[in-house]
Amino acid sequence: VQGSCDMGCLPAVLPGYQPVTDKGARERFSEKWGAAVPAWTGKNSPQMMTAAKEGKIKALYIWGEDPGQTHGDLTNIREALSSLNFLVYQDLFFTKTAELAHVVLPASSFAEKEGTFANTERRVRLLRRAIPPVGSSRPDWEIFQELSSRLGLPTDFNASSEVYDEMASLCDLFRGISHRRLLSHGIQWPCTDESHPGTVRLYTEGFPQGRASFFAIPYRKPSEKVTAEFPLILTTGRRLYHFNNAAQTRRTPTAEQKEEALDMHPRDMTKLNLAEGQTVKIVSRRGEVEIPVRKDASIMEGVVFASFHDPNLPINLLTGGAGDSYTDTYSYKFTAVRVEAH
DSSP states (O other): OOHHHHHHHHHTTTGEEEETHHOOOHHHHHHHTTTTOOOOOOOOOOHHHHHHHSSSEEEEESSSEEEEHSSHHHOOOHHHHHOOEEEEEESSSSTTTTGGGGGGEBOOGGGGGOOEETTTTEOOOOEOOOOOOOOBBBBBHHHHHHHHHHHOOOOOOSHHHHHHHHHTTTTTTTOOOOHHHHHTEEEEEESTHHHHHHHSSSTTTTTBBOOOOOOOOOOOOOSSSOOOOEEEEEEOOOOOOOOTOOOTGOOOOTOOOOSEEEOOHHHHHHHHTTOOEEEEEEEEEEEEEEEEEEEESSSSSTTEEESSSOTSSGGGGTEEEEEOOOOOOOOOOOOOEEEEEO
């Protein structure tokens, strides 16, 4: 997430967090790329899904993301993806989103390519290839480069290091970072030139726009209502041994807790006359999922928990409703549900 944001995978910025509305930034990138950079701000992921469902977006190119499983309000998400005239999907494995795509392009994993990672302390580290790309898979940058050339904007990079060098030449934050320097150690941006050691801590002498401001955010009630029909609260999250859609982690023999379950307080299970491991039906205002139930005394009474890692147990069919108006985020943490014995 950190690295993709650094590289401009946000709707309002170019690489290095340069606003797309900044004329000077657009001109620098346009001159380097040989194509005009548009001045308008794009849409974020939930906004794109809404626009697709409304027919305002006709085509999407998705890579490294599986909204058909991991996004909230899956019924509407899958309807939006299915309504597209053309969906290109690029990833390591055939996911739920891939099932809806018109074209699937096989990408290489981290072990099959060269490049960089950036973590949340802004440390950029070099990634070295361990094995050749499997099958017909290719590194993402090679796929993008060939597509760009076929669409009429040819580029001639020969290595990922050249891609990084071009990006760094256009961004003050990364200007002093290169694959060559990263051979010996990671570097934290901002790193403004080749002699700069990197920045361990930001804002030690102040903030770019003066002093920081703190705001108290007033409490707002959840959009979902707990009722006699839906008396429990479902909150979703992650499991220790899996990540996101688990497309990679569920394929590792060392991963534990591969089987997903609905965690419920023992007293709630007793009230509903449920036994450990019994398959139950969890129902929300948007859908229903059959899932084994599991005792967990650490969870609050009246609350149930499940992850969305398992593609065979699409928990996000249950989530949705009104998104958060501040962050435009789906409601993952508060969904009114009932649990029925199956």
